[in-house]
Amino acid sequence: MIKEDVNKVGVVVTLMIGTLMAALDMSVVNVSIPAMMEQFHSTVSQIELVVSSYMIGFVIVMPMTDWLKNRLGYYKLYLYCLIVFIIGSLLCGIAWSLPILVAARIVQAFGGGALTPVAMAILATLFDEKERGKVLGLWGLGVVVGPAFGPTIGGMLTEKFGWPSIFLINIPIGLTGIFLTQKYLRATDKEKIRKIYPFDWSGFLSFTILLVSFFSFIGSIHNIEKKSTLEITLSLMTIFVSLGVFLKVELTKLNPMINLKLFNNLGFFSCITVTFLRSITLYGGMFLIPLYLQLVMNYSETKSGILMFPGTAFVAAFMPFAGKWADRFGPTRISVIGLIILALAMYLFSTMGFESNEVSILARMSLRGIALGLVVAPITVATMNAVSKDQFASASAFNSIIQQIGGALGVAVLAIVQQHVKLSQISLHALSPIAAELKGISFSFRIAFVIILVSLVPCFFISKKETLVRLR
Structure with missing residues (x-):
């Protein structure tokens, strides 16, 4: 049960702020790349380090969460992560060269990388299984909505104030997060720090x-x-x-550093498998949809963003309810329903063509948003419910790592598939580049459809706690 002297709303809001900032910075830089290239006179391959350095640093620090938690406690760890993230953001905003910017992004990532798993572990620790779904559903909005709104926010700030503003905006938000952390999270960490062991x-x-x-x-x-x-x-x-x-x-x-014996738990293994497969299609889809809207349909960036917005809105609307329903009916039922809807959405995306109108596109985006809203929170709840309290930090860290790895793999694989089909259609069937582009996108969405169907299998075992194999 949650401690009586802890403000529930204050804790959730505080953790959402940090998580939202860290997630937002995964994608906010993308639209500012041209401006950075112009200022630093760099090539695409050089400027890519601004994005990749953050992603790599973000994931590297995640496994350290459990060890740092045992050394510092949740409150101090979360507070220090916010401070490091703000310092990194300031350094990014004042960077005078590309190497300095890349180094600053790594500092920023070291702070941001631990925020999500630490927040997830704090909530799982403070709230029991009866409330965990609702709370994780609300908090998870930052994890999902942040990357979705990143390009839009980044574009607006870069256009009005220049690219440094996408980093400097984190400072007042981060300072607010520090104030709220000291106010609401201090009471969450009254237990004695234990299990001090060498790194x-x-x-x-x-x-x-x-x-x-x-x-x-x-x-x-x-x-x-x-x-x-x-x-x-x-x-x-x-x-x-x-x-x-x-x-x-x-x-x-x-x-x-990472307790691989967690995979001995059937429920945890099943949850991580679903998360991995879902991340492949989530991030892969985020890559494919703009290609269709801008290259095939010739929509502007602004119009594409407007058409993609309902999907994000439905994710935000359904996640809190999905968390409540997971508490009431169990995570398996809600997750299966969400995955079936997501599979349907992937199939419908594969049927888009030149004749597709805006209403049909909006319908597909909305269906995808509803599905993701139903899947993310229940799987997160099941992941934390599958392990014991002392394993929360390790489980949350590995969950975050798998999301990033699955996402990177999804973008790479679906991009390769799309490009291969496109080139083969041009060479073998003499299709126009745009028609071949559409063929490649459609086939890639069919791959995503199959991946989601496969993820239904482990989904039926996410609430199981049987032992798999004995790891030594």
């Missing part, structure tokens, strides 16, 4: 090498035909060797 440097280093090599390979996969066989082989070897080292270290250490 797992071998696990951290192998995990960092794994992530950097993975994201670097994913980021360059669209230009893979320009790479030599040796380069591709070395990249893949680095990924698999670092993965093998990481697994060996984490499974044999007494106090590993």
